Amino acid sequence: xxxxxxxxxxxxxxxxxxxxxxxxxxxxxxxxxxxxxxxxxxxxxxxxxxxxxxxxxxxxxxxxxxxxxxxxxxxxxxxxxxxxxxxxxxxxxxxxxxxxxxxxxxxxxxxxxxxxxxxxxxxxxxxxxxxxxxxxxxxxxxxxxxxxxxxxxxxxxxxxxxxxxxxxxxxxxxxxxxxxxxxxxxxxxxxxxxxxxxxxxxxxxxxxxxxxxxxxxxxxxxxxxxxxxxxxxxxxxxxxxxxxxxxxxxxxxxxxxxxxxxxxxxxxxxxxxxxxxxxxxxxxxxxxxxxxxxxxxxxxxxxxxxxxxxxxxxxxxxxxxxxxxxxxxxxxxxxxxxxxxxxxxxxxxxxxxxxxxxxxxxxxxxxxxxxxxxxxxxxxxxxxxxxxxxxxxxxxxxxxxxxxxxxxxxxxxxxxxxxxxxxxxxxxxxxxxxxxxxxxxxxxx
Ligand code: G6P
Ligand code: MN
Numbered sequence: 196x197x198x199x200x201x202x203x204x205x206x207x208x209x210x211x212x213x214x215x216x217x218x219x220x221x222x223x224x225x226x227x228x229x230x231x232x233x234x235x236x237x238x239x240x241x242x243x244x245x246x247x248x249x250x251x252x253x254x255x256x257x258x259x260x261x262x263x264x265x266x267x268x269x270x271x272x273x274x275x276x277x278x279x280x281x282x283x284x285x286x287x288x289x290x291x292x293x294x295x296x297x298x299x300x301x302x303x304x305x306x307x308x309x310x311x312x313x314x315x316x317x318x319x320x321x322x323x324x325x326x327x328x329x330x331x332x333x334x335x336x337x338x339x340x341x342x343x344x345x346x347x348x349x350x351x352x353x354x355x356x357x358x359x360x361x362x363x364x365x366x367x368x369x370x371x372x373x374x375x376x377x378x379x380x381x382x383x384x385x386x387x388x389x390x391x392x393x394x395x396x397x398x399x400x401x402x403x404x405x406x407x408x409x410x411x412x413x414x415x416x417x418x419x420x421x422x423x424x425x426x427x428x429x430x431x432x433x434x435x436x437x438x439x440x441x442x443x444x445x446x447x448x449x450x451x452x453x454x455x456x457x458x459x460x461x462x463x464x465x466x467x468x469x470x471x472x473x474x475x476x477x478x479x480x481x482x483x484x485x486x487x488x489x490x491x492x493x494x495x496x497x498x499x500x501x502x503x504x505x506x507x508x509x510x511x512x513x514x515x516x517x518x519x520x521x522x523x524x525x526x527x528x529x530x531x532x533x534x535x536x537x538x539x540x541x542x543x544x545x546x547x548x549x550x551x552x553x554x555x556x557x558x559x560x561x562x563x564x565x566x567x568x569x570x571x572x573x574x575x576x577x578x579x580x581x582x583x584x585x586x587x588x589x590x591x592x593x594x595x596x597x598x599x600x601x602x603x604x605x606x607x608x609x610x611x612x613x614x615x616x617x618x619x620x621x622x623x624x625x626x627x628x629x630x631x632x633x634x635x636x637x638x639x640x
């Protein structure tokens with residue numbers, strides 16, 4: 196079986212390859228094709244993978260290419276994990292928004308819209324090529340903003356594209372752990388959009404254990420989201436929000452902390468990653484060793500400013516492993532081997548959330564088998580959450596419309612309608628400034 200990874204020179208590729216190496220089952224991936232426009236990045240990552248594979252019998256064969264069509268032909272699965280504009284683009288997304296006094300973050304608010312506007316046309320091009328060159332392939336989309344990008348691709352690939360994120364799984368795992376429940380024994384009632392969802396229940400043998408957590412302030416203070424949002428707010432909500440909702444519920448504090456930070460996340464990672472790619476190319480160093488050190492630092496500093504404003508302290512050791520590769524592999528296995536499982540994924544709504552239309556991509560528990568991912572019926576969200584979901588989906592739709600038409604007015608509308616952008620004037624200036632710095636927005640006229 197052949198897996199093609201777009202963004203194959205990306206930093207998280209060794210996580211995926213590591214998961215493939217530990218998969219010994221029949222029908223596993225035997226061939227990995229890494230595609231990236233940057234040969235140097237491909238070379239560095241290929242060195243890490245070669246070290247990972249050393250001594251492992253039957254390790255999946257790795258090839259690299261800078262030719263997209265060649266990478267897609269013959270693929271059974273395509274992982275798409277690209278970053279249009281690179282980390283410089285991410286840093287610019289953050290800087291421009293923060294200078295306007297609004298949140299600058301890669302997926303939420305103004306920064307996420309700018310990132311979406313330059314990513315959607317590229318993702319659509321990929322989707323069209325997959326439809327033509329590998330129509331039987333399944334596309335697993337990691338590319339952020341993951342919900343929006345998955346929806347853009349689904350217009351060309353239907354249900355053959357599935358979006359994934361590690362944050363709902365991480366949340367479910369932490370809540371289960373805090374309750375002393377094995378995650379595999381629990382049904383996680385989580386719904387929303389990508390980076391905009393709520394865990395409303397955790398059922399074991401039909402009994403909801405979440406009320407026990409919400410009633411216990413000590414337990415609430417003992418895990419990441421509990422510390423980030425605080426027991427009082429979680430008790431008021433009666434649910435545990437995805438960590439990305441910190442940008443909404445504590446927006447003012449998050450914006451201030453980001454403005455005052457020495458470097459934005461994107462700027463920090465741009466420098467950190469540049470060092471990694473330089474070092475990993477050198478023949479006299481262990482590329483895997485450099486990768487592991489770089490990764491540990493990246494994980495430890497994730498959402499550091501948010502945790503700081505909340506007084507949440509350090510991340511826990513168990514939370515540093517992400518889990519993104521595990522979701523991807525579980526999904527691929529369930530499809531390829533018809534191993535039925537339940538995963539929280541980004542798929543077309545099909546009536547799951549009745550306030551959204553059938554084609555809106557939502558993030559909900561899905562049953563997965565050889566026929567793909569099927570969303571499971573979910574209870575409606577309360578009014579406040581429905582309001583946010585509808586507002587943000589409307590923004591996503593404006594981004595998709597702007598990417599399709601190239602209309603600047605539509606792009607301004609996307610910024611202006613976002614709940615975290617507080618004036619149409621700000622939206623106009625954001626678009627001006629983003630188009631001035633991003634070549635990838637040159638299509639807007
Ligand atoms: C989480 C999110 C991803 C995001 C990542 C950013 O895992 O679910 O969507 O890409 O964080 O982490 P970074 O280290 O790049 O800030
Ligand atoms: Mn994510």
